Amino acid sequence: MHAFIRQHREDDLNTLALTLANRKIPEAPYLLQQIEGWQRLRAKVPSWTETDGLEYPPRLSLEQCSGETAARYKAETVTRLLPEGGTMADLTGGLGVDFSFMARHFSRAVYVERQEELCRLARHNFPLLGLETAEVVCADGEDYLRQMPPADLIFIDPARRDAAGRKTVLIEDCTPDVVSLLPLIMAKCRIAVVKLSPMLDIHRAIAAIGHSVAEVHIVAAGGECKELLLVLRNDNGGKQVCVADGSCRFNYAPEDEQTALVTWAGEVETYLFEPGAALMKAGAFRLISERFGLKKLHPNSHLYTAATPVKDFPGRTFAVEGIYGFSKKELRALCATGERANIAVRNFPSTVAELRRRLKVKEGGTAHWFATTLADGRRVVITAKRES
Numbered sequence: 001m002h003a004f005i006r007q008h009r010e011d012d013l014n015t016l017a018l019t020l021a022n023r024k025i026p027e028a029p030y031l032l033q034q035i036e037g038w039q040r041l042r043a044k045v046p047s048w049t050e051t052d053g054l055e056y057p058p059r060l061s062l063e064q065c066s067g068e069t070a071a072r073y074k075a076e077t078v079t080r081l082l083p084e085g086g087t088m089a090d091l092t093g094g095l096g097v098d099f100s101f102m103a104r105h106f107s108r109a110v111y112v113e114r115q116e117e118l119c120r121l122a123r124h125n126f127p128l129l130g131l132e133t134a135e136v137v138c139a140d141g142e143d144y145l146r147q148m149p150p151a152d153l154i155f156i157d158p159a160r161r162d163a164a165g166r167k168t169v170l171i172e173d174c175t176p177d178v179v180s181l182l183p184l185i186m187a188k189c190r191i192a193v194v195k196l197s198p199m200l201d202i203h204r205a206i207a208a209i210g211h212s213v214a215e216v217h218i219v220a221a222g223g224e225c226k227e228l229l230l231v232l233r234n235d236n237g238g239k240q241v242c243v244a245d246g247s248c249r250f251n252y253a254p255e256d257e258q259t260a261l262v263t264w265a266g267e268v269e270t271y272l273f274e275p276g277a278a279l280m281k282a283g284a285f286r287l288i289s290e291r292f293g294l295k296k297l298h299p300n301s302h303l304y305t306a307a308t309p310v311k312d313f314p315g316r317t318f319a320v321e322g323i324y325g326f327s328k329k330e331l332r333a334l335c336a337t338g339e340r341a342n343i344a345v346r347n348f349p350s351t352v353a354e355l356r357r358r359l360k361v362k363e364g365g366t367a368h369w370f371a372t373t374l375a376d377g378r379r380v381v382i383t384a385k386r387e388s
Contacts, residue, residue, distance in 0.1 A: 001027060001034075002053060009038045037062055044068065045097055054125050057095060057118060065095040066195075069221040073244055074193065074229065075101040077217065078153055081191050081231065086152035089189075091141030091176070094157065096122050098195070100129050102155065110135045110151075112144045142176045150188055157195040171196065171205040179208045185232070186212060192232040198225040198281060205230065206239075213239055220245040220278035228281075241284070245276040248314035252287055260286035264375045265295035265305050268323050272370065272384050273304040274344075276315040301347040301372045309387065318368055318384035325380055331359070334381055340365030341383075346372040348379065 008016055013036055020028035037056020042049045045068045056062065066074075078088075088106045090099040093113035103109035111126070111134055113119050119138040126134040137144060141156070158174035160167060172179050178194055185192050196205060198218075205228075206213050215231035216239065243250040273294055275285075280302065289296045292313060294304035309317055324334040340362045343352045348371040355371055356363070370382040 001031060004031060005034050005038070006052065009035050011035070013039070033058060045071070048097070048100075048129070051128050053128050055121050057121055061095045061118065065097045067221060067226065068097070068101075069246075070219050070226050071098050071101040073217075073219055074098055074155075074195075075105065077229070077231070078102050078155075078191075078193065079105050082152050088153040088155065089144070089148060089151045090155045091145055092155075092157045092159070093122060093136075094118065096125065098155065098157065099134070100126065100131060102153075103131055103134055106153070108135070109133075110137060110148075112137045112139055112141050114138065114140045142181065145176075145181065145184060145188060148188060152190050154185055154189040154192045155195070156185075156192065160197045160200070167197075167199065171200060171208055174200075182209060182212065182232075186234050190233065194230040194232065196228040196230065198228055198277075200228065202228055202281070211236060215240045215242055217242045217244065218278040218281050220276055223277060225277040225281050241282055243278045243282050243284070243314060245278045245314045248276075248312055250279060250282075250284070250291070250314050252284060252291075257284045257287045260284075260290040262286045262289045263293075263295045265297050266375070268297070268320055268374070268380075268382055269295070269305045269307045270320055271306050271309055271387070272318040272320050272382060273306070273310065273313055274316045274318070274370075275302060275304075279314050296375075298347055298373050298375050301374075303346050303370060303372055303382075313388075317387045319387050320382060320384050321367075322383040323380050324383070325378065334369075334383070335359055335361065337383060338365060338367050341367040341369045343369045343371065346370060348372055 013032065017032055020031065034056055036059065038049050040062045047068060048054060085106045087108040088102060089110040089112060091112050093099055093111040095118065096111060099111050111122055113122065116138055119136050122136045156178060158176055158178060160174050168174055202216065206216065209230065209232065212232040213230055214233045214236040217229035218225065219227050219229065239254055241252055241254060275288060285302050288294060288304060292310050294306050297303045297305060322337065324330045343355055345352055350371065366385060368384045368386060370384065372382065373379050
């Protein structure tokens with residue numbers, strides 16, 4: 001069967017399913033699941049798909065697992081936090097992607113998962129991935145926590161759906177409940193890393209956990225905010241926020257944002273800067289101006305401008321092509337610049353759909369239009385071309 005999977009893993013799944021059905025091959029469900037798994041992880045976790053012989057679970061576990069960029073970031077983070085390695089326990093193992101990247105740094109690594117099928121796959125896959133000494137424990141993570149020996153690192157990725165399958169927005173509603181288990185977690189490890197959905201209310205999560213939060217990591221990839229990480233430790237000397245967007249890093253203490261000096265833009269200059277998703281989630285809007293020497297368009301617009309480009313800006317950079325007000329003459333001139341544009345609204349009373357109808361502009365093309373409010377209260381559309 002492995003030879004068949006290798007031979008057909010790039011085939012169209014629907015066509016292959018029909019072919020297997022016509023041939024009445026009893027192993028068809030397994031074969032299709034393995035080929036779909038390989039295809040889904042080829043972009044998400046490419047290093048796994050370079051290893052022959054791995055087995056893949058049904059689609060839900062593939063959708064829920066971390067991507068390789070995020071998993072490597074966790075490994076980088078725990079290596080910095082615990083340079084000497086030691087022991088770790090992942091209490092919510094899942095498919096094991098995060099575990100497979102972090103475990104290499106530790107002399108003893110325990111994967112805990114309550115689903116027997118995922119544990120079977122872990123026992124099969126980990127040795128193929130070079131993790132021959134990884135320990136696989138089929139148990140409820142909370143039960144294992146209560147009886148486990150102390151570890152240097154505990155990793156937890158709580159389930160973010162309630163009993164009815166609805167997504168939760170509070171950390172207390174996740175399973176396991178990290179807030180109620182916090183005293184036990186911190187008694188069992190030196191450092192705990194909690195992975196959260198970017199949809200969760202990060203400020204309420206930090207408030208619920210309290211002084212144990214030492215670091216808050218906001219991780220983005222491909223222009224999307226992928227996950228939040230909370231680093232908890234008993235010897236916490238102060239909180240740090242770490243924004244990771246591709247190769248860009250933006251770290252600061254919360255008090256830095258409060259005291260940052262903002263330069264306001266009297267006019268829109270040659271370049272326009274839009275913070276990336278992770279930086280927007282962090283909310284360090286004053287600090288962006290101070291750190292990068294940028295001028296902010298308005299307290300609530302979260303767009304910035306400068307006469308020159310900025311190296312390693314954690315977001316998108318645009319070359320400004322025009323600035324248009326909302327008089328009839330200016331709107332006619334705006335519409336004459338093209339029939340297609342990518343429209344965004346920032347601190348503006350109309351929606352993108354309303355602006356498209358009003359301006360009769362189709363979606364797409366290379367032009368970018370930002371409808372926003374300037375520091376003096378003027379409402380304008382800034383046309384621009386993306387630079388990076």
